[in-house]
Amino acid sequence: MMRSLLPILTVVVAIFAFWYLGAIWLNSDWAYDKAGRLDKELSFAEMVADTWSQDKPKLPAPHQVATEIWDTTIDKRITSKRSLVYHSWITLSSTLLGFVLGTGLGIALAIGIVYNRTMDMSVMPWVIASQTIPILALAPMIIVVLNAIGISGLLPKAIISMYLSFFPVVVGMVKGLRSPDQMQLDQMRTWNASPTQTFWRLRLPSSMPYLFTSLKVGVAASLVGAIVGELPTGAVAGLGARLLAGSYYGQTIQIWSALIMAAVLAALLVATIGAVQRATLKRMGLS
Amino acid sequence: MGWIVFGLVAWFVGWQINVRLARRPKTRVTRLAVPVIFGITLVLIWESLVRGFDISPVLLPPPSMIAERFAASTGLLWTDFVQTVIKGALSGYAIGCGAAVLIAVAIDRFPFLQRGLLPVGNFVAALPIIGMAPIMVMWFGFDWQSKAAVVVVMVFFPMLVNTVQGLQSTGAMQRDLMRTYAAGYWQTLFKLRLPAAMPFMFNGLKIASTLALIGAIVAEFFGSPVKGMGFRISTSVGQLALDLVWAEIVVAAIAGSAFYGGVALLEKALTFWHPSQRG
Structure with a gap:
């Protein structure tokens, strides 16, 4: 861990350096343009200072984004519509609902696929094919149609999240439930274990490592689903809505702060599952 | 009503064919046929449900209408x-x-x-x-x-x-x-x-x-x-x-x-x- 800390820090510092350079490069046109209209000559230092402090820059500098995030999280009341915490919570709630639904559906399908040969042969190819369909393209339709029959709010977004997160769970769980080898299955048979017992005592426990790996992929996917699901609702609330509103009004700083918030959220979700994974596997003696 | 019955029949026939096919040893043909039959059955059920329950095409158009379009x-x-x-x-x-x-x-x-x-x-x-x-x-x-x-x-x-x-x-x-x-x-x-x-x-x-x-x-x-x-x-x-x-x-x-x-x-x-x- 310590060995890779220095390289990671170097890379992160390099990213920030490129970010600042990129801000100079992309925003300088506007800075010169402004100065030209005021008949002023800009020195290099003035130009750099300007590119890092514009109101609507093409690429906001990291410290501008950081200030915006600070302003909209710490300085605002959480219930305020301008608070990023409020919008993150909206997105997070539909992410979590969709994730739970998707995981449930995924595990149920996986059990069906493992125990029923007909289902294995007919459903599995469609599960895989379903992911080559760009489901996010369906998002506007799902939202509008569900809205038309009176379902609105959390559930439509959660359904999109569910669709994105069930796939990794199905694939991982099918692999996991099939991971006990013939020797272990034979042992269960010599103990005269019923199929239910084999499931609870052998198949399910040995699928846990696979489950957690796919949960990590699934939770990241369901966050993407929730964000995209917020786009067609007309930018009411949530991180996706902040992105859309920002792009309508050219508020780049707002877009970037929503983006960073989404990234932080994704990192937190994945880290949480990672922690649960470590704790569970440790207690099960699998890690 | 006829459409709903048709949907149920389609579901039953499709499922039975697949159960039969899945019991046979896996060959190239069955591996391809089973998912295809499953898909066709789904489309048939969709069509008959939409027509049977008179769901407005604004909500969910039947597959035939999509194909026409x-x-x-x-x-x-x-x-x-x-x-x-x-x-x-x-x-x-x-x-x-x-x-x-x-x-x-x-x-x-x-x-x-x-x-x-x-x-x-x-x-x-x-x-x-x-x-x-x-x-x-x-x-x-x-x-x-x-x-x-x-x-x-x-x-x-x-x-x-x-x-x-x-x-x-x-x-x-x-x-x-x-x-x-x-x-x-x-x-x-x-x-x-x-x-x-x-x-x-x-x-x-x-x-x-x-x-x-x-x-x-x-x-x-x-x-x-x-x-x-x-x-x-x-x-x-x-x-x-x-x-x-x-x-x-x-x-x-x-x-x-x-x-x-x-x-x-x-x-x-x-x-x-x-x-x-x-x-």
């Missing part, structure tokens, strides 16, 4: 397909994956960079990168260039991480053998390490193929010229022309499956030696 507007669908898939997704996919492989080879020479970039790349690959779409639209304009840019950003990191991992996958024994042959860096790279990295790279290419279509379509929600699949979907939903939306989704599904299938076929042809391809 598809046949009637092939010209429109084709322009959208060219705009989104050929111009936006494919060009972005080629640029993004190409750049990722080149940079992976470059990183591979420096273990320091590798240790730093792999965790960061893994982290970035889990982020909702699709959110970059409004920024890219702002930078590169409304036309397909901005869509390609979103696709480049989306496919870059999964591809990079997979390629770097693949380049590390050679065994010490194999590298020693190359050294005893007095092979130089480039020879080792082209004769041993790149071929050995192929299975990993194809894994990345497959993930990237689905991401590319998603990126190109979703980026169009943030602004596009008056053509393109994402544009058509979002405006047709607004006009409640759901049959056109579904036709567009059928195109997306065919394009997505063909794209993925093409990569999978290429994988089969190029990595025929790998255990996962031999079974």
